[in-house]
Amino acid sequence: MPTPTSPIGVFDSGIGGLSVLQALREVLPGERFVYLADSGNAPYGERGDAFVQARSARITDWMRSQHDVKALVIACNTATAAAIDGLRDGNTGLPIIGVEPALKPAALHSKTHKVGVIATQGTVSSHRFAALQAANSAHTQFVVQACAGLARAIEDSTRPSIPASQNATQITALCAQYTSAMGRFGSEPGQIDTLVLGCTHYVFAADTLRSLVGPEVTLVDTGTPVARRTYSLLHATGMLRKQDVEAGAAALEACQLFTTGDVSALRHAAEQWLGLPATCASSAIIA
Template identity: 55%
Template sequence: MTAPNRAPIGVFDSGIGGLSVLQSLLTALPHEHFVYLADNGHAPYGEKTDLFVRQRSLAIAQHLIEQHHIKALVVACNTATAAAIHELRTHYPHLVLIGVEPALKPAAQSTRTGRVGVMATRGTVGSEKFARLLASMDPATHFEVKACNGLALAIEQSTLPAHAEQAQAQVSQLLRQYIQELGEFGSAPGQMDTLVLGCTHYVFAQEELQQLVGGEVRLMSTGEAVARQTHRQLEAASLLSPQAAPAQAHGRVALYTTGDLSGLKAAAHRWLQLPAGDCHLASTI
């Protein structure tokens, strides 16, 4: 039987967006092994009901515990964290659990103009968890929040070879639309000088977003903060893996999808330089 500290860390998202978090985890935890599950077959979560997202989150957690014997679970999805993290903690009180949330706190610390833009899914911005987070912020910082319907799905579909060109055009169109609707970005008084990427998918559009808002605007995501928190929690639970890791990422991570395998393969290669052989179907969850 595998020693608890040598067990893998589970990571899941509604699709490929959580690969941006996995990227940070691989860097911050070089001696750990990971099992990533993309629930593409039921994506996008951001436009589903809270009940549906909770049911999927519980089913995936159970699968990762039973099939892969994970020692920790990173919920690499803002929508799933908002809808299901409390229920997951209730069901699995002994499992190290890490969620994600939009980076409002670091954005408030970073801004010089006192104005911050937030892009997230409808499921995230409509959640009680997000409402509490927003209410907890210093009123001196103004947050302009935009629910970006369709954007996560378009980014997801841009990895599918058969739909890539059309989906990428839609991504570009939606980015321009939502940035325009948010308002004026820049470093002058009254402008937003910080943009929070409140969905892990949006990280994969950050180059185009940076061009749209200008180089002086800071983009804030959650991957590095989640990786640091995961390290802290594993260390506190004495579950960090012994320092005997492979020299490269290949072999340290297995990726699964409930949807289109070609899309996961393309995304894993494009953003993490992982080979197709690391990607598998998990259609029974």
């Protein structure tokens, strides 16, 4: 049975969920984390719901049986949309926190009442996204763009076998293609003044996106709200780990990363984006 010292599990179809893990480590500095990048099956956004549901269930079983996690964060918009209800039904007693595009905060922030949303096809086609959009459309127009290939390109950017310049060119081209298809960005009436990053991978292309949409446009992601929600749930159930100085100092050693894909890519991402040592990443086989 999990205890307050048990780790928090986090999973994504690949390395995009590291953006959520980064926020979790900032909000919960004394906690232990187990992160799984299911890169051998990425990206989920180009898979069907049945596959994502089955895969999410298998990963949850692995997190519970191998690491006795006290909470599970689904750091993937597509997996949240397709699988979170079933996972909660099948894992009563385990807090399960999902991510979804931050449409409500974006709608509240927008001055032009026109908000752009970029996400995977799997996310924008889901019933969960449709309900979320409908619930926040009373005073806001959402311009929704599915971005085929962008999550994959960002995933590939961590692979040493692909030249960095080649990958950066591809990411920039895809970002330019999709943002230009959405219309005009800016702070004037009728322009999109807020852009929702509806895939955790996209956070790692934020600089490129900002250069394309302009400095007046606000980019919104979900990492910090998810981290705060995780904190609240653990606090309410008395499952927070004592966050003293010693625990904080040990945080780097308390982060285990696993991947079903290329471990060198995960190690590179961990060093580049989280400042973690490459030794914290290992391969995992989850049949």
